[in-house]
Amino acid sequence: xxxxxxxxxxxxxxxxxxxxxxxxxxxxxxxxxxxxxxxxxxxxxxxxxxxxxxxxxxxxxxxxxxxxxxxxxxxxxxxxxxxxxxxxxxxxxxxxxxxxxxxxxxxxxxxxxxxxxxxxxxxxxxxxxxxxxxxxxxxxxxxxxxxxxxxxxxxxxxxxxxxxxxxxxxxxxxxxxxxxxxxxxxxxxxxxxxxxxxxxxxxxxxxxxxxxxxxxxxxxxxxxxxxxxx
Numbered sequence: 001x002x003x004x005x006x007x008x009x010x011x012x013x014x015x016x017x018x019x020x021x022x023x024x025x026x027x028x029x030x031x032x033x034x035x036x037x038x039x040x041x042x043x044x045x046x047x048x049x050x051x052x053x054x055x056x057x058x059x060x061x062x063x064x065x066x067x068x069x070x071x072x073x074x075x076x077x078x079x080x081x082x083x084x085x086x087x088x089x090x091x092x093x094x095x096x097x098x099x100x101x102x103x104x105x106x107x108x109x110x111x112x113x114x115x116x117x118x119x120x121x122x123x124x125x126x127x128x129x130x131x132x133x134x135x136x137x138x139x140x141x142x143x144x145x146x147x148x149x150x151x152x153x154x155x156x157x158x159x160x161x162x163x164x165x166x167x168x169x170x171x172x173x174x175x176x177x178x179x180x181x182x183x184x185x186x187x188x189x190x191x192x193x194x195x196x197x198x199x200x201x202x203x204x205x206x207x208x209x210x211x212x213x214x215x216x217x218x219x220x221x222x223x224x225x226x227x228x229x230x
């Protein structure tokens with residue numbers, strides 16, 4: 001773990017007996033606090049992997065049951081939109097990395113800019129999903145018993161509704177994670193504008209970065225699963 005989180009400066013007001021105000025009393029050092037926080041985040045991310053992992057397994061089982069329906073259903077997805085969103089999220093991963101690096105190197109202005117760019121990319125992603133969802137709703141490509149699309153090659157098959165059930169469930173859940181990421185990134189951005197983060201203390205930026213990378217990684221699996229299925 002990084003040792004750059006150890007604090008050598010003292011509280012100018014004498015509060016906390018010479019400790020940084022971010023240093024919580026139940027940790028011996030800031031380095032221990034940083035390491036513990038990072039382990040906690042990794043444990044949380046592990047539960048997220050288990051959550052999406054179960055959905056991936058369920059999708060695979062249903063695909064083996066309805067292979068023709070799943071292949072036909074995926075042709076209704078706009079591959080261009082999916083590819084664009086993939087590029088957007090990859091770009092947001094880079095801006096997030098640069099944001100963490102800016103915090104570690106005491107570059108406040110760059111940190112604010114990179115966090116703002118990450119939020120903009122996230123909003124662009126959700127904007128594209130809005131247009132995608134609108135198209136599906138208009139064509140009746142909906143989950144479960146709401147499915148009412150006309151012209152399927154295999155009439156009265158439940159496979160199409162099953163495909164779009166997984167599509168809306170998994171991309172919708174991923175979208176909720178994007179919304180949560182925007183909220184957290186905004187909170188971090190407001191703190192960054194106040195100059196709260198530096199090489200001495202950047203733990204929240206680092207942890208949010210880990211979360212955001214997982215959100216991006218999940219989409220890297222969702223994109224080929226739904227848009228490139230064959």
